[in-house]
Amino acid sequence: MRRLIRKLTLLSLLAGTIATFSYGAEAHIAVRYVDPQLGAWWDANEFLIMKCSAAALGMLVAMRVAARFIEERLRAATLGWSLVVCALALMPVATVSSRLARIGAGGQGGPARDWMIARLGYGAGIVLDKIFLAVVYFLKAVGFSLVAGLGIFAMVLAAVTTLQCSAAIAVEAGEHRASPQ
Amino acid sequence: MMLTWRMLILFIHVTAVIVALGGSLFSTFALTPILADELAPADRLRVSRRVVRRLGTIVLSALGVLVLTGLGNVMFMGVITLLFAIKLVLVAAVIVLAVYQYGTIGTRIWRVSAAGPDPSLPALQQRFRKVGLTVGALVLLIVYLSLGLTRTSGGIILAGVR
Numbered sequence: 424m425r426r427l428i429r430k431l432t433l434l435s436l437l438a439g440t441i442a443t444f445s446y447g448a449e450a451h452i453a454v455r456y457v458d459p460q461l462g463a464w465w466d467a468n469e470f471l472i473m474k475c476s477a478a479a480l481g482m483l484v485a486m487r488v489a490a491r492f493i494e495e496r497l498r499a500a501t502l503g504w505s506l507v508v509c510a511l512a513l514m515p516v517a518t519v520s521s522r523l524a525r526i527g528a529g530g531q532g533g534p535a536r537d538w539m540i541a542r543l544g545y546g547a548g549i550v551l552d553k554i555f556l557a558v559v560y561f562l563k564a565v566g567f568s569l570v571a572g573l574g575i576f577a578m579v580l581a582a583v584t585t586l587q588c589s590a591a592i593a594v595e596a597g598e599h600r601a602s603p604q
Numbered sequence: 605m606m607l608t609w610r611m612l613i614l615f616i617h618v619t620a621v622i623v624a625l626g627g628s629l630f631s632t633f634a635l636t637p638i639l640a641d642e643l644a645p646a647d648r649l650r651v652s653r654r655v656v657r658r659l660g661t662i663v664l665s666a667l668g669v670l671v672l673t674g675l676g677n678v679m680f681m682g683v684i685t686l687l688f689a690i691k692l693v694l695v696a697a698v699i700v701l702a703v704y705q706y707g708t709i710g711t712r713i714w715r716v717s718a719a720g721p722d723p724s725l726p727a728l729q730q731r732f733r734k735v736g737l738t739v740g741a742l743v744l745l746i747v748y749l750s751l752g753l754t755r756t757s758g759g760i761i762l763a764g765v766r
Contacts, residue, residue, distance in 0.1 A: 489703050497711060576699075585661045
């Protein structure tokens with residue numbers, strides 16, 4: 424289970440990085456030169472891939488961090504069910520975190536853009552600024568999704584411990600009844 | 605308007621804080637001392653181990669609800685301040701601590717106490733109480749920061765939507 428989660432984390436990081444840089448640098452134009460159909464598809468979906476990757480990455484990191492703080496016996500069940508719940512919650516979390524990440528990311532300039540233009544010139548500075556904005560947006564979405572992932576993990580842990588506890592109580596009650604008084 | 609999505613989310617958010625904090629405070633300052641006074645050690649252990657588990661379910665669920673409604677609440681507010689960023693970091697710390705409290709210490713208490721009193725139990729219970737008090741103190745701090753967000757200008761605005 425941990426290996427699967429590690430692989431999914433790397434996959435979402437890779438997809439997120441590619442989509443973020445492509446979105447920032449408007450790389451879909453380059454893809455259109457090679458394959459117009461693929462370029463059009465990439466243009467239509469790169470933002471969706473970026474926000475879903477950010478949500479998945481945030482929730483997976485949250486699960487991996489939180490799992491370190493629970494007992495080994497609970498880990499597999501909690502991680503497994505968290506993965507299922509996070510997969511089901513991916514789209515809602517991606518939508519909310521991308522809306523939250525948009526707060527303030529208007530791209531209307533600022534000290535960072537001025538600094539980049541002063542250093543690299545107008546053309547390169549503007550492109551770098553767009554990539555910078557996309558990266559900040561991606562990281563903010565990851566941060567919000569991480570907190571949401573921690574919340575989901577806590578609720579799943581509550582459910583898993585309750586189920587294990589109920590099973591143990593039933594066994595204990597059975598033993599109690601079976602034992603001669 | 606009293607019946608809007610924003611009010612409903614805020615209501616669930618505040619209720620979740622009350623449940624999480626109230627449950628922990630009741631258990632620490634009311635239930636545990638009374639159990640110590642009124643019950644024999646074996647009975648006390650049997651009751652307290654079940655209280656730990658049930659409280660864990662309630663507190664962890666309330667914290668989960670708290671986070672999800674909190675994110676919804678920020679969406680309605682449309683402003684992110686420095687105070688809010690600090691609050692978010694504290695919320696993450698509280699959840700990790702609560703997960704440790706119930707997912708590690710609580711589970712160990714549950715397992716060790718299954719066969720009756722055990723010499724390792726007092727230390728575990730002490731640690732459980734310490735972590736619980738830390739979680740409670742952090743939640744109180746978060747509540748205070750929330751008052752700063754809603755009752756004052758909320759400090760330095762990091763970002764906002766028009």
